[in-house]
Amino acid sequence: MDSISSRIEKVNPSLTLAVTNQAKAMAARGEEVYGLAGGEPELDTPDHIKAAAIVALQEGRTKYTASGGIPELREGLAAKLAADNDLEYEPKQICVTAGAKMACFNAILAVVEEGDEVIIPSPYWVSYPEMVRLAGGTPVIVDTLESDGWKMTPEQFEAAMTPATKMVILNSPSNPTGAVYSEEELRAIGEVALYEDIVILSDEIYEKLVYGETKHVSIASLSQELYDLTITVNGFSKAYSMTGWRLGYTAAPPAIAEAIIKIQSHSVSNATTFAQFGGVAALEGDQTFITDMREEYDGRRQFMLARLQAIHNVRVVEPKGAFYFFVRTGDIGLKSQNLCDKLLSRYKVAAIPGVAFGYDDGIRLSYCTTLDILNEGLTRFEQFCREH
Structure with a gap:
């Protein structure tokens, strides 16, 4: 007897988590992976927020x-x-x-x-x-x-x-x-x-x-x-x-x-x-953390926009918010899952296939990472695009 709900059979697993987990597994094996797939700020939570939770624990707020x-x-x-x-x-x-x-x-x-x-x-x-x-x-x-x-x-x-x-x-x-x-x-x-x-x-x-x-x-x-x-x-x-x-x-x-x-x-x-x-x-608490993070990400956004616009066989619309670029890759001739698999296995760059977002001729790249990783990841992505 099949014990799995038919409701669950209609649901697809999260591709974003799958790619992130694959990149983490590669890094754990000692491979250097340039992660442009992330959906979270790389910055640590501000100290005053952590301190408040610690005090709550110490006071028995459990x-x-x-x-x-x-x-x-x-x-x-x-x-x-x-x-x-x-x-x-x-x-x-x-x-x-x-x-x-x-x-x-x-x-x-x-x-x-x-x-x-x-x-x-x-x-x-x-x-x-x-x-x-x-x-x-x-x-x-x-x-x-x-x-x-x-x-x-x-x-x-x-x-x-x-x-x-x-x-x-x-x-x-x-x-x-x-x-x-x-x-x-x-x-x-x-x-x-x-x-x-x-x-x-x-x-x-x-x-x-x-x-x-x-x-x-x-x-x-x-x-x-x-x-x-x-x-x-x-x-x-x-x-x-x-x-x-x-x-x-x-x-x-x-x-x-x-x-x-x-x-x-x-x-x-x-x-x-x-x-x-x-x-x-x-x-x-102090909200300057948000202001500083936004300014930092804006600089990375502009850096990434210039780099992507210089690649002849992809297209981008300038994002006005969040920390992602959705990159049109249809001219490369690969569907998004295949493209991202090759990009990760051969060039060590993690990106999210557009099929996860309902659009198979594109990929998502994130700039919530360090500038060094962003720079090298984009260099490798540009090389990938040139060779395809």
């Missing part, structure tokens, strides 16, 4: 909390959302989760039923379609265009909708493209969502990493009507280099917030208690 999180953190997040995003939420509308990935999953489970459709612009973060499938829904992929800056247009959104459409997922700034939707673009997409009461899941985990004159805008802040339809997802992983802490959150209209907290009460119960006290310190 027991269960309310499923939605400790009051201090939910209140701090409500204040942060008001100050940074022009969003007014009561602490009870906020659920602190074990990472922003869980925040997305909770939000999808709270809204999506068997047979519901969820519109996802491609290239997309690898886990969105799989989460929808696990919830019993059907992902509807909208292929965005390089000429549109890898952003879904209102016309594409409207064309993809059916009577079964329940949710649309927006990720701005985007993983893997670095695309950032402007206020005007968000308003236009919001109008389409409002017309059919489509719930918006707005994943804003990279909000602190936007460059130049680009501004991050939360779609829920644009009107009361959009606020009432939007679940905002964010977390501490990228802004504070706290990936392993597993600390994210949702902010949602009251009924959806209550459903999300109910789901969490029957899964992990609550985010790790002492990690939540680290989150409080992150919000209340």
Whole structure:
């Protein structure tokens, strides 16, 4: 008797984690690998955040909390959302989760039923379609265009909708493209969502990493009507280099917030208690870490853009946020998985195949690494492109 759920059989494993693990295994064998696949800042978590968690441990803050999180953190997040995003939420509308990935999953489970459709612009973060499938829904992929800056247009959104459409997922700034939707673009997409009461899941985990004159805008802040339809997802992983802490959150209209907290009460119960006290310190402490990291990444972004633009058989759109480049590699003549396998095995450069993001003629390269690794990795990638 087959004991594996049919739901699981529909789900693909994470290619991003697979590539990262393969590169780590090679490095453990003593091979020098130039990792351009990473999805986490290489910087350590700031000391004052670590100190707060240590104090929490020393004081015995090791027991269960309310499923939605400790009051201090939910209140701090409500204040942060008001100050940074022009969003007014009561602490009870906020659920602190074990990472922003869980925040997305909770939000999808709270809204999506068997047979519901969820519109996802491609290239997309690898886990969105799989989460929808696990919830019993059907992902509807909208292929965005390089000429549109890898952003879904209102016309594409409207064309993809059916009577079964329940949710649309927006990720701005985007993983893997670095695309950032402007206020005007968000308003236009919001109008389409409002017309059919489509719930918006707005994943804003990279909000602190936007460059130049680009501004991050939360779609829920644009009107009361959009606020009432939007679940905002964010977390501490990228802004504070706290990936392993597993600390994210949702902010949602009251009924959806209550459903999300109910789901969490029957899964992990609550985010790790002492990690939540680290989150409080992150919000209340010196924010220059973020400014310094953004400036450092902006320099690497410009360095990488110049290097990639000099390679004749690839194409790139300048990313305005996050810490990735989505590189068009169709002219090389290899599908993305094959390309990345050769790049890693022969040139010792780790990259993520675009097929993981729903676009097989491209790859994702990350610049959240040291400048030395970035420089050598790009040199080897350029050599690879010349030889193919």
